[in-house]
Amino acid sequence: xxxxxxxxxxxxxxxxxxxxxxxDGIKELNTPLPRWWLWTFYACIAWAVVYWIAMPxxxxxxxxxxxxxxxxxxxxxxxxxxxxxxAQSVFVARINAASLGExxxxxxxxxxxxxxxxxxFAVNCSQCHGRGAAGSPGFANLNDxxxxxxxxxxxxxxxxxxxxxxxxxxTRVGDMPAFVRDEILTRDQVGDVAEYVxxxxxxxxxxxxxxxxxxxxxxxxxxxxxxxxxxxxxVGAPNLSDSIWLYGGDKATIVETVSNGRGGVMPAWTGxxxxxxxxxxxxxxxxxxxxx
Amino acid sequence: MDxxxxxxxxxxxxxxxxxxxxxxxxxxNKKEHRSAYQKRLKIFPKKARGGFRRLKWGIMAxxxxxxxxxxxxxxxxxxSAPDQAILLDIPARRxxxxxxxxxxxxxxxxxxxxxxxxxGLFLATSLFGRVWCxxxxxxxxxxDLFIAVERMVEGDRGARMRLDKAPWSATKIGKRVVKxxxxxxxxMMTGGAWVFYFADAPSLLGELVTLQAxxxxxxxxxxxxxxxxxxxxLAREQVCIYMCPWPRIQAAMVDVDSMIVTYRxxxxxxxxxxRKGEPWEGRGDCIDCNNCVAVCPTGIDIRDGSQLxxxxxxxxxxxCNDVMDRIHRPRGLIAYDTFANVERRASxxxxxxxxxxxxxxxxxxxxxxxxAVMVFGLSTRATLDVNVLRDRNPLFVTLSDGSIRNGYTxxxxxxxxxRRTYRLTVEGLPGHRVRVVGRDGAGAPMLxxxxxxxxxxxxxxxxxxxxLKGQSTPIVFLLTDTAGGTRVSYDAVFRGPGG
Numbered sequence: 001x002x003x004x005x006x007x008x009x010x011x012x013x014x015x016x017x018x019x020x021x022x023x024d025g026i027k028e029l030n031t032p033l034p035r036w037w038l039w040t041f042y043a044c045i046a047w048a049v050v051y052w053i054a055m056p057x058x059x060x061x062x063x064x065x066x067x068x069x070x071x072x073x074x075x076x077x078x079x080x081x082x083x084x085x086x087a088q089s090v091f092v093a094r095i096n097a098a099s100l101g102e103x104x105x106x107x108x109x110x111x112x113x114x115x116x117x118x119x120x121f122a123v124n125c126s127q128c129h130g131r132g133a134a135g136s137p138g139f140a141n142l143n144d145x146x147x148x149x150x151x152x153x154x155x156x157x158x159x160x161x162x163x164x165x166x167x168x169x170x171t172r173v174g175d176m177p178a179f180v181r182d183e184i185l186t187r188d189q190v191g192d193v194a195e196y197v198x199x200x201x202x203x204x205x206x207x208x209x210x211x212x213x214x215x216x217x218x219x220x221x222x223x224x225x226x227x228x229x230x231x232x233x234x235v236g237a238p239n240l241s242d243s244i245w246l247y248g249g250d251k252a253t254i255v256e257t258v259s260n261g262r263g264g265v266m267p268a269w270t271g272x273x274x275x276x277x278x279x280x281x282x283x284x285x286x287x288x289x290x291x292x
Numbered sequence: 293m294d295x296x297x298x299x300x301x302x303x304x305x306x307x308x309x310x311x312x313x314x315x316x317x318x319x320x321n322k323k324e325h326r327s328a329y330q331k332r333l334k335i336f337p338k339k340a341r342g343g344f345r346r347l348k349w350g351i352m353a354x355x356x357x358x359x360x361x362x363x364x365x366x367x368x369x370x371x372s373a374p375d376q377a378i379l380l381d382i383p384a385r386r387x388x389x390x391x392x393x394x395x396x397x398x399x400x401x402x403x404x405x406x407x408x409x410x411x412g413l414f415l416a417t418s419l420f421g422r423v424w425c426x427x428x429x430x431x432x433x434x435x436d437l438f439i440a441v442e443r444m445v446e447g448d449r450g451a452r453m454r455l456d457k458a459p460w461s462a463t464k465i466g467k468r469v470v471k472x473x474x475x476x477x478x479x480m481m482t483g484g485a486w487v488f489y490f491a492d493a494p495s496l497l498g499e500l501v502t503l504q505a506x507x508x509x510x511x512x513x514x515x516x517x518x519x520x521x522x523x524x525x526l527a528r529e530q531v532c533i534y535m536c537p538w539p540r541i542q543a544a545m546v547d548v549d550s551m552i553v554t555y556r557x558x559x560x561x562x563x564x565x566x567r568k569g570e571p572w573e574g575r576g577d578c579i580d581c582n583n584c585v586a587v588c589p590t591g592i593d594i595r596d597g598s599q600l601x602x603x604x605x606x607x608x609x610x611x612c613n614d615v616m617d618r619i620h621r622p623r624g625l626i627a628y629d630t631f632a633n634v635e636r637r638a639s640x641x642x643x644x645x646x647x648x649x650x651x652x653x654x655x656x657x658x659x660x661x662x663x664a665v666m667v668f669g670l671s672t673r674a675t676l677d678v679n680v681l682r683d684r685n686p687l688f689v690t691l692s693d694g695s696i697r698n699g700y701t702x703x704x705x706x707x708x709x710x711r712r713t714y715r716l717t718v719e720g721l722p723g724h725r726v727r728v729v730g731r732d733g734a735g736a737p738m739l740x741x742x743x744x745x746x747x748x749x750x751x752x753x754x755x756x757x758x759x760l761k762g763q764s765t766p767i768v769f770l771l772t773d774t775a776g777g778t779r780v781s782y783d784a785v786f787r788g789p790g791g
Contacts, residue, residue, distance in 0.1 A: 110730045132685030143689040143699070242692035287729045289689060289699060289752045 100153035117284020157282035168268035174236030178261035308581035310568035319593035338449035342610030363488035421552030426605030434524035483516030558638035584608035697754035706741035763790030
């Protein structure tokens, strides 16, 4: 602080200049910044200027300054991905060369396939089948031991590769007709069939209706679902005598299924995923607990 | 606030007594001399001679050899583990200390070691004051070493002060270059030894010499070279006085019966120069020669009493004893003594050493307790550990026959130096079936785990729905070592639809 005559005011005790600010008789000292602090500050400024020149720094209208060192974080990611792929290449080659059964017998390959399958499942399959592959009505639970199209490694592999009712010519195809909509059966007949289907897993509430339904079942349903409703994997016809229901096992849902049919679609993944990934997915799904 | 012209620089120094020159020295860290706005005043500690100085040399040799040699000790642990006695293997996440081997989840052993060290420090302080600071603290050891180098190159106190004041000349530059060069070599060796604790010492030395070592090794050496040079060579006593929290805490450990470096004022006062032939009656033994101030590495006057800056190194005791011998007065005007004894002697009573007091006994007792807990923990340390994580998604799976299945991840830690196979069984679930993914076969699953490793298995347990107790049924995973029969269990639950 300088007064009118240009004299600086100093504090008597410390000999330091004051800022001239005063509160209730207490004056603020104008203590200079510590030298080390100041030099660190200047060094930071110098560092910043060097950084602007060396590294990508300033945004431009449609781009940014690139920096003379040529660093780009995207290139680093690419490098790391390439390094990761190179590190995996030995295993990928072994997965490609091995059969599904061989992968399952080799603990190292099994671990690699399950890890790769898990991440591919999360990206491509979990949208329908759920993060834990527990499914939801219409989308199969892959953890259990009921398989519409078979639960061996090869069955699972084929399902993933070509899909179910997909647009691939090798696709698995099965057709549950819409018995009421297509006027094959009446609503009463469908009610009787539903009672019979319930009785297959020991749950019928109306033995008389179930008896009537048995006759209709023998005529209309046995071709696919087989005697006793045990199902047929050739055409994807589910086992009706077990505890597992893709769309639901209560009477209303069974009536709905028989009346209007079902035709869920699983896309073909060949061409969308590479063969290695599909193999890993098959091993992973098989390992979830229901694999045969 | 300049230092007064020191009479050592010129002739005509007054004598404190016959044959003893008075050192014109100012205790730069004396409270009245040190204003808050003052820059550091250099301290030029004079060389002391005597028992405590020799003790300090001995302890310096011992601690430095321990520091430099410890990583080279070998300890055989078999083929699956490193043979270095002390090794912090950070990539493998293991800490080896002779027979102790610590995994990351056992880091509480390290906590135990630190608590032991802390109580050891408290105990030593309550008995003998800050002897840790004066003899064994790395800051003291390296500062002492750096001052010894300085003294070797530039000479003792007077010569160093003259050199410091002298204008720059070839001699001065030469001496300074030699001094800082040796300091840097010591600092580099300090950092160089440090990295050997983190990798196999012989192979790392080879890599360092052939420039094949990992960059972090060179970075660590660089950082420690820098800090050793700065803290030991340049900052010195400022670390103790301004940076270290211990001087502020130690007052809580010291009491009137702690042996600390003490000026026995009742014997020394009134102080003043003594001429040959004068009687000693009616005056104190202190001839005010200031030798105790001149040798002090932290720049204080011990005659002012116990102070924060005093590191209890005993060099002033040596300096004073030397003078007392020369003037034929009894030794021990400055000595390790207690407040209580100084008062007792002053009032003519006999001194009494009280080592067995409540405070040291509590500290010693705490050490024994912590050590006992650690010994118990280490001797009963499990070499087999199991962890079971139940699947959260899905919580359970209904199978086609109506039974319920739960999935678990079973992690087995084998801390032995050989491959072991464990038998897995599940209790608390009548009629259950156990399957391990990737390990088909009849009977209870046998799970191999490599030496010193953790293995993870996916285990599927299924059970009829009617044996379940509601939504959550408690079950126990039991793991039995097929060699030796060690068993560990893990309490888990089995989830079902309930109701």
